[in-house]
Every structure is written in C-alpha cells, then in structure tokens.
Amino acid sequence: MATAPNAAKVTPAVIVGVGRVGRALQEMGSGQDLLVKRGEPVPLDFEGPILVCTRNDDLDAVLEATPKPRWSDLVFFQNGMLEPWFQSKGLGDADQVLAYFAVSKLGEPPTDGKTDTNPEGLTAAYGKWASAVAARLHAGGLSCKVLDKKAFQKQMLEKLIWISAFMLVGARHSGATVGAVEKEFRYEVFLAHDFLFSMWCLALLQNLLLQQLQKKGIVFKEAIGERLCAYARAVAHFPTAVKEFKWRNGWFYSLSEKAVSEGKPDPCPLHTSWLKELKVV
Structure with missing residues (x-):
C-alpha cells in the first residue's frame, strides 16, 4: 500500500x-x-x-x-x-x-x-x-x-444547509448533478437556503439545538448562499438525492412537525411541500 x-x-x-x-x-x-x-x-x-x-x-x-x-x-x-x-x-x-x-x-x-x-x-x-x-x-x-467549537459549529451548520438544500432541489429535477442545480436552478436553491436558514434561527430561539449557541455569540457571515454555491461549483459532478433523511432534511422536518403539533404554522412550508412532492414524507 x-x-x-x-x-x-x-x-x-x-x-x-x-x-x-x-x-x-x-x-x-x-x-x-x-x-x-x-x-x-x-x-x-x-x-x-x-x-x-x-x-x-x-x-x-x-x-x-x-x-x-x-x-x-x-x-x-x-x-x-x-x-x-x-x-x-x-x-x-x-x-x-x-x-x-x-x-x-x-x-x-x-x-x-x-x-x-x-x-x-x-x-x-x-x-x-x-x-x-x-x-x-x-x-x-x-x-x-x-x-474551536464555536467556529466549527458555524461551519457545520452551513454545510448541513448546503447538503439539505442542494440534494432536495436536485431530487426535484430528476437527480440533476450539483453543478446543474447551481447553474440552472439557483433560484430554488436560494429559496431553500433562506427557508432552512430561517429554521436554524427558529431552532436557536426555541432552544431546540445547541442551547448555548446564542450565548457564545455565534453569528453567520453574510452571503451564505453565495459561499455554498461556490462549493457546488467545486463539486459540480456530484449526484443529488435525498439520503440519510434523519440526519439531514429530517432534522428540519422535525421542527415543522413540532410546530404543527403545537398548533403553530409550519416554519418551513416550502421544505415540507417539496418533501411531500418527492414522497419522502
């Protein structure tokens, strides 16, 4: 070897x-x-x-x-x-x-x-x-x-948003590659980014995730969508599919389920709608 x-x-x-x-x-x-x-x-x-x-x-x-x-x-x-x-x-x-x-x-x-x-x-x-x-x-x-932990958590959250958004949008278009999603369906990706990012904010406010995150002063840099699209261009040949649902999109969907069960509006109706369209949920 x-x-x-x-x-x-x-x-x-x-x-x-x-x-x-x-x-x-x-x-x-x-x-x-x-x-x-x-x-x-x-x-x-x-x-x-x-x-x-x-x-x-x-x-x-x-x-x-x-x-x-x-x-x-x-x-x-x-x-x-x-x-x-x-x-x-x-x-x-x-x-x-x-x-x-x-x-x-x-x-x-x-x-x-x-x-x-x-x-x-x-x-x-x-x-x-x-x-x-x-x-x-x-x-x-x-x-x-x-x-350190704070910087790592920020980057981890960004990557989760990237993989959840790009895989979902790609799956809606007959399994387009990551590069095709970034080039041809960027508008949908940015919609997904915005919704999923909003859900992160909701999670922080409701103490559903990493309870000390706010206290540690974690703030996302601007232009998260552009940064994540740049990574998509670097791995343009990657296939897309909604996989390992529990660990990716499923976490976001659990926030929707919790909100609805409490009589509140779905914080991410677009995400839920697309998951249902693909018969993932």
Whole structure:
C-alpha cells in the first residue's frame, strides 16, 4: 500500500470503515493504521484517534463495537446533524471533521473542495485529535483547518444547509448533478437556503439545538448562499438525492412537525411541500 510523502508525521489511527474515505485516510498514513470494518471490534489498547468513516445509520453499531473507555477518541467524519445523537449517547463534545473533499472511486486520490470564495479550503476539524487529523490530511495533499467549537459549529451548520438544500432541489429535477442545480436552478436553491436558514434561527430561539449557541455569540457571515454555491461549483459532478433523511432534511422536518403539533404554522412550508412532492414524507 502506498503512503503519502509526509506520512511519517501522521499519528497512527484506527480507521472504522473500508469504503472510499476510509481507504483514502489509510493511504495518507505511515502504514501503522488499523483498518476495521463496520461492527468489528475496536481494540482497547490501540492508542491514537479512531476515525469513523461509516454511514450515519451505522454509528450505533460502531459505538457498540468500541470499548467505552475509548469513546473519547472517536472522530466522526459524517455529514449531517449529529448533535442530538451525541447527546443521546453521552458523547458530549465529540471530535468531528467536516470533510470538504471527494473520493470518486475506491482507490482514487481525494479531490480537495477548494472554492473561488474559499481558495484556502473548507475542510475543518474540531476536538482533541483535530491537529492529528489535520496533519494526516495535509500529508495527503488536502487542506484542513483546526477550529474551536464555536467556529466549527458555524461551519457545520452551513454545510448541513448546503447538503439539505442542494440534494432536495436536485431530487426535484430528476437527480440533476450539483453543478446543474447551481447553474440552472439557483433560484430554488436560494429559496431553500433562506427557508432552512430561517429554521436554524427558529431552532436557536426555541432552544431546540445547541442551547448555548446564542450565548457564545455565534453569528453567520453574510452571503451564505453565495459561499455554498461556490462549493457546488467545486463539486459540480456530484449526484443529488435525498439520503440519510434523519440526519439531514429530517432534522428540519422535525421542527415543522413540532410546530404543527403545537398548533403553530409550519416554519418551513416550502421544505415540507417539496418533501411531500418527492414522497419522502
């Protein structure tokens, strides 16, 4: 197995998941990583981070296969809203990575998701193993920033809005690519962005998410839509589909369900309407 040129500086890790991302991370290492499949036991005595590269729906199985004393070493690479799951499992401030890079096929080198608005790269890591993860990605020729919790949460929320809006709009147009959505259906994307962003604000006001977010002074930068469209141009070949609903669009839909159940207006009727149009709900 080939290793990255700077792999000697990479901290050995347990890598959970043998798909495209897991294999790519292994190739960035020094050959001392331990690769395990979903559900296989994670050893208690292997020091270093545990890089979790499975689908979101496999996270329960990963946690069950990991000795509890090692839970604090888990680093999650998944997209979507993980905070409620973290809280339900007692994981607290779990390490996370926002992976703005793509691996098209198993064994192919990753493509960095640098954009015309963020040429320095968007991939970010948070937590005690953030610097080790960044060093691994740098060894593989990818960008990665180490962020504090507040900055990471802001970027995580933006990416969730991006993936929820673009995948939904693309699914409405016979599975258009991300690039086609950005170029041909931008108006719908901006409608979705605006609605979903408004729902984030609602969530903050109702204390439904990250209760201390406002107190920490988290403020989104202007031009969120333009920034997210720039990322769409960087990964224009990506297909679109409404997937992992519970972790993405499903979180927003849960806000709609809660509001309606309390006799209040749906805070995002357009989002709900499009989900029903696609028979997702």
